[in-house]
Amino acid sequence: MPIQTAATPALLVDRTKLEANIRSMAERLDALKVPLRPHLKTCKNIEIARMTLAGQPGGITVSTMAEAAYFAGHGLEDILYAVGIAPGKLEACARMMDQGVELTLILDNPDTARSAVEAAGALDRNFSFLLEVDSDGQRAGFVPDDPALVETARMLEQGGCTVAGVMTHAGGSYACRNTEAIAQMAETERATVVAAAAALREAGFEAPVTSIGSTPTATFARNLSGVSEVRAGVYLFQDLVMAGLGVCQPEDIALSVLTEVIGHRRAQGEVLVDAGWMALSRDRGTANQDTDQGYGLVCTAAGEILEDTIVRATNQEHGIVANRDGEPLDVREFPVGRRLRILPNHACATAGQFSHYQVVNRGRDMPEVLERCGGW
Ligand SMILES: Cc1ncc(COP(=O)(O)O)c(C=O)c1O
DSSP states (O other): OHHHHSOSSEEEEEHHHHHHHHHHHHHHHHHTTOOBOOBTTTTOOHHHHHHHHTTSOOOEEESSHHHHHHHHHTTOOEEEEOSOOOGGGHHHHHHHHHTTOEEEEEEOSHHHHHHHHHHHHHHTOOOEEEEEBOSSSSSOOBOTTOHHHHHHHHHHHHTTOEEEEEEOOOGGGGGOSSHHHHHHHHHHHHHHHHHHHHHHHHTTOOOOEEEEOOHHHHHHOSOOTTOOEEOOOGGGTOOHHHHHHTSSOGGGOOEEEEEEEEEEEGGGTEEEESOOHHHHOSOOTTTTSSSOOBTOEEEETTOOEEEEEEEEEEOSSOEEEEETTSOOOOGGGSOTTOEEEEEOSSHHHHHTTOSEEEEESOOTTSOSEEEOOOOO
C-alpha cells in the first residue's frame, strides 16, 4: 500500500472516489443531453483520460502543447487547445496536424486572427478555430454582440482558416456565494455561446460548435439547450474549493498529499509535516469562502477527515498543522513518523507539483503508479 511505503510527500489518488466523480458528471450531462469534452489539464494522465471518455465522443480539452502531444501520442487525436493561441505556437500546431491530430485552437481578437491567417498562408495549413466569448467578465473573450466577432470570423475564413464555432468558460462561478448563483451563471454561460453562435450563423457561418464548461456550472446547470459540448476538468478529483461551493462534499475528494510528521511546535500546540507549498501549492482558493481551509484539510493516513485540523501555514518544504480556531492541538496524537493526508484547495495546482500519482483502492485494471505529463 502506497500509504505505508511511498516516500513523502506523495500524491495519492483514490480510485473509488475518482470513479464516483466521473460517473456522477457523466450522468448529469447525460440527463442534460450534452456530451463531455473533458479538460485533461487536471489529470494529465492517459489511464484517467480513458476513464473519463467512456461513453463520450472522444474529444478532449488541453491547456498546454505538452498535454496535446502526450495525449495525441496515446491515440487521443481530437484535441481542443483551450488557451488563446500564441502566434509563436502556430508552427508547432502545424507539425502536430501533420501527424494526424485534429487540432482546434481558440482566439478572441482580430490581431491573433491576422497572425493566424499569415501563418496559415506561410505554412499552407487550414487552422480550425473556436472564437472565445466572454460570459463572466473575468478573463478573455469577445463580448457576444461586438461586431468584431463576425468581422474576425470573416477574416479567418477569407484567410483560409475554419471557424468551427464558439466557446466560453465561466470561471467566475468559482467566486459564487451559493448554488443558486452558480445555476444562474450556468444559464448566462449557455446564453452567451448561443447568442454568439446565432450572430455567426446570421452572417452565414455554420458554427456547429457551442462549447461551454467549468465544474461548478456543469454541476448546477438546469438546461443546456443549444450547447454542443461541456468542458469540465476539476470534477475528476474535486477539491476543497469545490466543496466550499457546494459542488461536492470533502469526502468526495479523490486527491490528497501523503505526508509525515517531522516535529512539533509544542508551545503553540502545532505539528510540523514534510509537505510545504512545494507539495501543496500556494493556492489559497478557500481564503474568501465561508470556511477557510488554510493550505489544506488534514486527514488520517486512511483518509478520515480530522475535523477543523488544517495546514495553517507553509514554507517551501514544511507544513504547519494547527486547529482552525487557534486552540492548541494535542501534539501527543501526532507523534513523529505518523502519516497524514492533506486534501487540496485546488486539485489542478496541487497535482501540478508532482510527476506521478500513487493509486489507493486500485483495481486489477490500474497500475499502482500513474504518470503525469508536465511542462508546456
Ligand atoms: C477554457 C477552460 N475550459 C474549461 C475549464 C474547466 O474548468 P473546471 O476545472 O472548473 O472544470 C477550464 C479551467 O480552467 C478552462 O480554463
